[in-house]
Amino acid sequence: MRKVTAFAGLGLAAALVLSGCAAEAEAPADEPTMEQPAPEAEAPMIDTVNSDGANLRAALTALLADHVYLAGAAINQALADGGDLETPAVQAAVAALDENSVEVAALVGSAYPDAEQPFLDSWRSHIPFFVNYTLGQATGDQELADQAVADLNAYAVSFGELINSVVPELPAEAVQAELEMHAVTLLAAIDANIAGDPAYFDLLKEAASHMPMTATALAGGIAANLGLQ
Template sequence: MKHKLLAILSVLTLIATFATALPARAAITNASDLRVALDSLLAEHVQLAASATNAALGGRDAEFTAAAGALDANSVDLSKAIGSVYGKGAEDAFLPLWRKHIGFFVDYTQGVAAKDMAKQDKAVADLVQYTQDFGAFLNSASPNLPKDAVADLVKTHVLTLKDVVDAQATGDQTKAYTALRAAYGHMSMVADPLAATIVAQFPDKFGAAPAAAPDAGTPAAPAAGTPATMPNTSEGGSLPFAGILVAVAAVAIAGSLLLRRNRRTI
């Protein structure tokens, strides 16, 4: 009987531990939200730009118009992200500057489609100069972002996206998608240092540590955009699904132990 009580108490302790501790898991901080947002927006920029250039090279006008519209909406979202940190003035300055390099890529794509080397060379020269202009812009917003370092990162973005256009023009889909993966992956190398610098520049706004675990019985406040409970599940509680599985497993193990002990006593 004593062993049975100890086993039951152990199970109840496990369940209570998961019920109180798991909902209090570390919340997503503003800093990580910023990093994820910039990673997502810049990666989306590459994906939509590649869709637009591919449609343009294929002469699919309706598709190009749709892709270009989505690409510009992404540019607006990026400008708002910048504005949320540096203010309306920076937002208004960022948007036309960002759109400028997209225009240069349109020029380059048109040059490739027409096999016009002069137009291609002019577009490449414009893009190279753009990397310097963009580096200067971000450096003016945050001195901790060196102009030359930013320019080099943006230059790699320009070159990797140029590789996508060149591969698309050959019709080699394997090469095109390999280049797209490289261009897509590079954008985190732009977003991550930008996010880190912004956090360092505004520690009060972005550097807050996750909230401490609340007392038992007090639900943890979710981070912005994070559901307080598991969505679309039949569990009906606030426990993460993994926690429920562990608790159920604990009950099953304890039940098995009890059953074995009972059999020994029969």
């Protein structure tokens, strides 16, 4: 089998002011009075649901999961249309996938504006490798399929280096490993689709199930880099 070397809630510190009920008769001057000490302020709490870091992680998770399913849909349509990438159905599927790429890049750009276009250019570049692998496997062109795997290997390395150059808290090797897992699982789904194996659907789901881990890694590094909670 091939081997693809692969983002407060401010805790409210409320001082409780206690007032005693006024008595109708004035208390004797020598009667001792007791004051109740104010309670200590509560420690601030971090909102891990609505924080900027959590919102970034959630948005990345959704978009990356969509990426897997949209890629699967485009490849499935291309196979259904006999490998013709120019049919209206295939073109529509490819356009939806590219719109997702633009959305992922825009999310990265919301944190690092100067990195948005380089990220988009890089992200777009790996999608044709999956197409080439599909065409190679479907037509028996092993050289084309093998070259696509090699291209995905090289892409994982270059993408890791790109992300690390923007977010030093994210090691290039860790990002590379996430991309390798993405490639391995999606290629397995493509193989099943070409073979007409019903396991295709479970394998595509498995490929998508890895995206939350990728989103957590990326969002965590960005949050650390920008000081987000």
